[in-house]
Amino acid sequence: xxxxxxxxxxVSRTTDDYxxxxxxxxxxxxxxxxxxxxDRSSPEGFRDYxxxxxxxxxxxxxPFGIDHYCWLCVNPKEAEDPAFARxxxxxxPEFLDAPNVLGIGEIGLNRNTRNELQILEEQIAFxxxxxxxxxVHTPHLEDKRKGTTLILDALRRNGNISTDRVLIxxxxxxxxxxxLDEGYWAGMTLYPDTKCTPQRAADLIExxxxxxxxxxxxxxxxxxxxxAVPKFQQEFRxxxxxxxxxxxxxxxxxxAFLSQCERFSAx
Amino acid sequence: xxxxxxxxxxxxxxxxxxxxLAAFLDRVDRAPGGDNFHDPxxxxxxxxxxxxxxxxPDRARRVLERFSDPTEAPLDTAPPxxxxxxxxxxxxxxxx
Numbered sequence: 001x002x003x004x005x006x007x008x009x010x011v012s013r014t015t016d017d018y019x020x021x022x023x024x025x026x027x028x029x030x031x032x033x034x035x036x037x038x039d040r041s042s043p044e045g046f047r048d049y050x051x052x053x054x055x056x057x058x059x060x061x062x063p064f065g066i067d068h069y070c071w072l073c074v075n076p077k078e079a080e081d082p083a084f085a086r087x088x089x090x091x092x093p094e095f096l097d098a099p100n101v102l103g104i105g106e107i108g109l110n111r112n113t114r115n116e117l118q119i120l121e122e123q124i125a126f127x128x129x130x131x132x133x134x135x136v137h138t139p140h141l142e143d144k145r146k147g148t149t150l151i152l153d154a155l156r157r158n159g160n161i162s163t164d165r166v167l168i169x170x171x172x173x174x175x176x177x178x179x180l181d182e183g184y185w186a187g188m189t190l191y192p193d194t195k196c197t198p199q200r201a202a203d204l205i206e207x208x209x210x211x212x213x214x215x216x217x218x219x220x221x222x223x224x225x226x227x228a229v230p231k232f233q234q235e236f237r238x239x240x241x242x243x244x245x246x247x248x249x250x251x252x253x254x255x256a257f258l259s260q261c262e263r264f265s266a267x
Numbered sequence: 268x269x270x271x272x273x274x275x276x277x278x279x280x281x282x283x284x285x286x287x288l289a290a291f292l293d294r295v296d297r298a299p300g301g302d303n304f305h306d307p308x309x310x311x312x313x314x315x316x317x318x319x320x321x322x323x324p325d326r327a328r329r330v331l332e333r334f335s336d337p338t339e340a341p342l343d344t345a346p347p348x349x350x351x352x353x354x355x356x357x358x359x360x361x362x363x
Contacts, residue, residue: 080345111345112336141350145335174331199277200327238276239268 001243003250004028004266005229006258007106007135007169007187007216010057010068011049017219017226022064024230027251028266030069030258031057032106032135035077037221043087046074050091054098067266069258071105071135072096079110079119086119089126096130102261103127105135106169109147112139121154128160133261136168138175140194148175152182167257169216170195176204180212185257189218190228198232202239205249214253311353 002025010018010031021029031053033046040046053070061068072095074088095101104127109116127134139147151168155161163183171179171186172195179186188204189195196204201215217228225231229250236246258264268276295309315330323329334353348355 111342111350113342113345116345117341141352142334142336142354143350145332146339149339150341172331173325173328174335203327 001025001230001233001246001250002027003229003233004030004254004258005217005219005226006030006167006214006254007032007189007218008226009034009218009220010061011052012221013219013226015060018061018064018066021226022066024227025233026066026229028067028069028254029061030071030102030135030254032071032137033073033075034106034137034220035075039078043084043091046088047091050095054095054100058100067100069100069102069264069266071103071133072101073104073107073123074119075106076108076110076116076120076137076139079116080113082115082119086122089119089123092126093130096132099263102258102264103133103135104130105133106137107134108137108151109139109143112143112147112150117150117154120151121158124154124158124161128158133258134161134166136166138168138170144170144172145174148178152178152184155184156182165260167214170218171204172196173200173204176208180208185212185214185253188213188215190215190225190232191218192223192225198228198235201232202236205236206239210245210248210253212253212257213249214257215249307355308351308353 005021005026006029008029008031010029033049033053036049040049050072053072057070058068072092074085078088079085104123107120107123109120124134136151138144138151148168148171155166167185167187168179169187170189176186188201190198190201195218205213215229215232217226218224219226219228233246233250236249237243255266311334315333318326318329318333336354346355
């Protein structure tokens with residue numbers, strides 16, 4: 001079945017992964033800017049990273065029939081040094097007009113600190129000023145519930161962002177309701193050990209419906225599965241859900257949210 | 268799916284997970300570590316296990332909430348310790 005993986009870090013994946021994803025039905029990926037597994041030694045390191053996201057990865061994906069899009073930002077883990085983070089943010093405008101850039105992301109919080117929150121608010125303001133879509137990372141494990149609450153508060157304080165134009169990612173059973181109730185889009189990440197399994201994501205759709213929800217693999221350099229989305233499709237179909245119900249979550253919903261950026265035309 | 272279909276599809280998988288959990292707790296008991304050993308992960312896990320058979324719905328949500336930092340204010344600095352999967356300090360006891 002065709003699908004979009006709207007959150008995967010292909011810079012950390014092999015070309016064989018692109019081939020396997022294409023064979024499984026992947027027609028497009030969107031790649032948020034994230035932490036590379038180590039802190040960059042200078043803001044200039046991000047200039048090279050943004051070139052990789054806007055120039056290299058689209059070329060690497062194209063032979064497999066996969067459209068590659070991306071999001072730009074300084075990630076929350078490297079936002080603890082505000083001066084450093086602001087230098088990175090100043091680099092973003094020179095890449096905003098690249099043909100595969102969809103918006104600002106994945107911004108958010110990591111350990112829920114005041115510095116992370118300050119840079120989050122500045123990047124929300126940057127997105128509003130430049131009329132960009134936003135993709136939000138919510139923290140890991142014990143920090144997720146509190147971090148999600150702080151992020152929702154920060155978006156509300158800005159007041160210039162339509163909830164239609166923000167997707168809050170990595171929701172689980174204890175955060176999905178607060179995100180959907182405020183009118184945001186929500187992403188469920190299919191990730192081993194932390195976040196959701198395909199089974200739990202299917203449970204959440206059965207409990208909350210499929211409006212404003214998508215699933216993604218968040219495949220990266222760690223323990224993760226770039227074929228997690230088609231595995232979710234199999235799980236949802238095996239429960240007796242119709243093919244169009246599967247398509248809604250794995251194709252139609254990503255397309256609806258992402259098409260708010262006129263550059264997005266995949267799927 | 269009917270209840271029977273849910274059990275047919277998932278029971279063995281979760282039976283195995285429960286035995287894995289039992290074996291993990293046995294492994295912790297066998298491991299040396301002293302009589303005064305304390306780690307917030309074990310009491311959190313035991314409290315979460317109690318939620319599984321209290322007869323109330325939304326078990327997954329309530330387990331995740333038990334494993335969540337109960338505080339609300341942002342931190343002044345990032346904690347030096349990595350995330351554990353449970354709060355570093357247990358939540359306050361519920362009132363009467």
